[in-house]
Amino acid sequence: MQSSQSIESSLSPLVPAYASILSLAPYQTGKPVEELTREYGISDVVKLASNENPVGCSPKVTLAITEQLGQLARYPDGNGYYLKQALADFNDVNVDQITLGNGSDDLLDILARSFVGAGDAIVYSQYAFVVYSMLAKMQGAMDVEVPAQRFGHDLKAMSQAVQDNPNTKLVFIANPNNPTGTQLAHKELHAFVASVPSSVLVVLDEAYIEYSPESNNRALLDEFDNVVIVRTFSKAYGLAGLRVGYALSSVAVADLLNRIRQPFNVSRIGLAAAAAALADQDFIERTRLMNDEQMRWLEKQFDALGLGFIKSHANFIMVKIEVEMEDITAASIHEALLEQGVIIRPLAAYGLHNWLRITVGLAEDNLRLIDTLRSILTDD
Ligand SMILES: Cc1ncc(COP(=O)(O)O)c(C=O)c1O
Known part of the structure; x- marks a missing residue:
């Protein structure tokens, strides 16, 4: 991204309505599935990055x-x-x-x-x-x-x-x-x-x-x-x-x-x-039940992997990456997961450098996430 000063000089003589606009960073969206497929040549992608409903809609x-x-x-x-x-x-x-x-x-x-x-x-x-x-x-x-x-x-x-x-x-x-x-x-x-x-x-x-x-x-x-x-x-x-x-x-x-x-x-x-x-409120009820069940399952898996998390009341969960291995950081795990077709959300933009946000997916998506995460953390 351009620094605010270089945007200012390339815009000149145009001036935005407020100087504060120059310090805005564009909103970072979760990586679209299509982009990962294009960049990494992976077709079997699981997206757990934007808090979407993995079931779809009614x-x-x-x-x-x-x-x-x-x-x-x-x-x-x-x-x-x-x-x-x-x-x-x-x-x-x-x-x-x-x-x-x-x-x-x-x-x-x-x-x-x-x-x-x-x-x-x-x-x-x-x-x-x-x-x-x-x-x-x-x-x-x-x-x-x-x-x-x-x-x-x-x-x-x-x-x-x-x-x-x-x-x-x-x-x-x-x-x-x-x-x-x-x-x-x-x-x-x-x-x-x-x-x-x-x-x-x-x-x-x-x-x-x-x-x-x-x-x-x-x-x-x-x-x-x-x-x-x-x-x-x-x-x-x-x-x-x-x-x-x-x-x-x-x-x-x-x-x-x-x-x-x-x-x-x-x-x-x-x-x-x-x-x-x-x-179709029955659909919402089913969605909530599935989310609750999968959230409990994910919590257990994070416990088993020794990863801390914040109790969540939504369809995503924030997980702390604080492991003893020197070269493992939230950013490196994010990248390693991407390479294996699993998209989650890094939180550096929030100042939460050691944390990742993971959207609750379908049972098979969550299993894939946990298996991939385990292999990254244990290096096998
Ligand atoms: C707290 C919160 N508010 C608002 C939105 C915006 O959602 P949308 O514009 O898709 O309704 C989001 C999306 O991530 C959100 O997390």
């Missing part, structure tokens, strides 16, 4: 998509009428409390663009989803990163950070958090929201809520107009490739977000697929 989605294929020349319904109706019933909110997004990333972006400007501050936790700090830089805002507590959000310190930075407009909280998998107690979250001024928007990012239904903080919406809940169809619903997310908020906040979003930010296929996926 079979009902395929039917819903097929029904749309004859209509692709027509714009989608810009208001997402049917999907919003379904989401309103599912979440027990009014339709006008919903904003749809092209994935939940789109909503996080719309929220930052709607509420945060140059000189304002965004507060978030160390080790929280990396997009939050990127959004602060994009908006020319201050990013206030609050040190984590046992890898999770330290809500008392975050509340203090809001107090110390009266220019705070937005707080991002991921629950469960990516990449740590940590979860917050309702009581503490409630106390946090009650502690911040009502002029500060608290965004609860619940991308992994289906794996941890007890983390559902929908009730906060009834009490606080400055709470927004953001969810996605990319994870448990298995629609990452389609890009659909939604935000639940007060009517006034939704009204604002709906002015900022692009008129057709969710495609015709995305709308139909998400509605069909939402209607």
Whole structure:
């Protein structure tokens, strides 16, 4: 990547809206399967890097998509009428409390663009989803990163950070958090929201809520107009490739977000697929059960390999690479796994140099991961 100074000189005389944009590093996605096949000539690839659902999606989605294929020349319904109706019933909110997004990333972006400007501050936790700090830089805002507590959000310190930075407009909280998998107690979250001024928007990012239904903080919406809940169809619903997310908020906040979003930010296929996926809650239940079972299995294997991990409430787990062998590091294990067709996620970008994040896969994927990991660690 170019340094900010060399980008600055090659852009000149053009100048980005905010100097902070120059310090942005592009978001690093999990390596696509196709790329590994191309680079390493491996066809049998297992991807455990982007917290996708290894089962795929509900079979009902395929039917819903097929029904749309004859209509692709027509714009989608810009208001997402049917999907919003379904989401309103599912979440027990009014339709006008919903904003749809092209994935939940789109909503996080719309929220930052709607509420945060140059000189304002965004507060978030160390080790929280990396997009939050990127959004602060994009908006020319201050990013206030609050040190984590046992890898999770330290809500008392975050509340203090809001107090110390009266220019705070937005707080991002991921629950469960990516990449740590940590979860917050309702009581503490409630106390946090009650502690911040009502002029500060608290965004609860619940991308992994289906794996941890007890983390559902929908009730906060009834009490606080400055709470927004953001969810996605990319994870448990298995629609990452389609890009659909939604935000639940007060009517006034939704009204604002709906002015900022692009008129057709969710495609015709995305709308139909998400509605069909939402209607199949049995699929979500099966996904959760499989994830729980495989998570327990992986934990046992990491114990047996002598690798530490953080208890996770989502569909991925953070594993510590701290072995006695000198030449083994998280980066070298990541590379060795890639060479053998297993894609996982290194976490150096989060400052977690000794850690790897592994998405829970199908039983056979997890077995392959553990067998490959064992052979790397024991050098056989
Ligand atoms: C915590 C969190 N929020 C939001 C997202 C964005 O997901 P999407 O844009 O696919 O909905 C992710 C994806 O990894 C995530 O981990």
